[in-house]
Amino acid sequence: MTEARVSTRRRYLLCEPKYFTVEYAINPWMDPSQPVSTELAVKEWTELADTYRRWGHRVEFIEPQPGLPDMVFAANSGTVIGGRVLGARFRAPQRAPEADHYRRWFLDHGYRDVFMPTRTNEAEGDFTWTGAVLLAGTGFRTDPGAHSEAQEFLGVPVVSLSLVDPRYYHLDTALCVLTEANATRNAHIAYYPEAFSVGSQRVLRRLFPDAIIATEADAECLGLNAVSDGRNVVLPMEATHLADQLLHHGYDPTFLDISELRKSGGGPKCCTMELRG
Incomplete structure (x- = not known):
C-alpha cells in the first residue's frame, strides 16, 4: 500500500531575481556568452512563490540588491533550525556580499541567535x-571544517557527504x-548516487534504504x-x-519551468530558504 503523505505548513524566504543575469561563471551551468532574460527569470520565480502560497505556506521576501x-x-545564504541562524561564507568573491544582506534581514526580523561562519559554508x-x-556536502563549495561549525552552533548531528561531479x-x-x-x-x-563518492553512497544506502533513486536524466x-512539504x-x-x-510513493508533484534560472545552476530549492522554528 502506498504510504499516505501529509503536508506540513512551512515558512520560506525568497528573493526576487530583479537583477538576475549570468555575467560570470562559477559552476558548469553558467555561460556568460548565452542570452539571459531577467523578465523570464522573474516570471519563473513568481510562479514558484505563488505555488507555495497556494499550498498554504508562509512566504517572506528579502529585497534584491543591484550587482x-x-x-x-x-538557500545559499542561511541554515535555520530551531530559530538559530547559521549564516553563509561564500567561496566565490562575486557572491560574498550576499551573506551580509541576509544577516541583516535576520536581525531586522527578530532573530537573535545568528552566527556567521569562519569556514566556507554555502548554507x-x-x-x-x-x-x-x-x-x-563538501567537495566543491563548503569546507569540511564548516560541518563541525554547524554541529557546534546548531546543536544537531551532522553527517558529511562528499560530492564528486562538478555539475552537482x-x-x-x-x-x-x-x-x-x-x-x-x-x-x-x-x-542521485553518482554525484557522491563511493563511501558517501554507502552512507546514504545505510541511512536511507528506502530512498528514491534518481536517474541521470533527473539529475541533469x-x-x-x-x-x-511532505x-x-x-x-x-x-x-x-x-x-x-x-507519484508511486504517494507524493503530489508540481512541475515548474526553471529554464532561465537553470542558466545559473539553480532551481526551486536554490531559490528557497526554509525558516524552521
Missing part, C-alpha cells in the same frame, strides 16, 4: 536537514528530503533541486521519471 545577480538563490546549498540529522556542486543539486523524520519514522529522500535537469513536491518540468517515482 548581486545570484541573490535570488536564497542550504550544502546543508540539508532531515528532521533528525543535518546532511552536509552543491548537495541540493543531488539530493532532496521529501519527508522529514519524526519520532515514528525515518526521513524519506531522493538522490536539476530535478533533485526540488522542494517538498506531500507536495515542486520540481523542474523535465524531471518526468522522478515525478513518476514521486
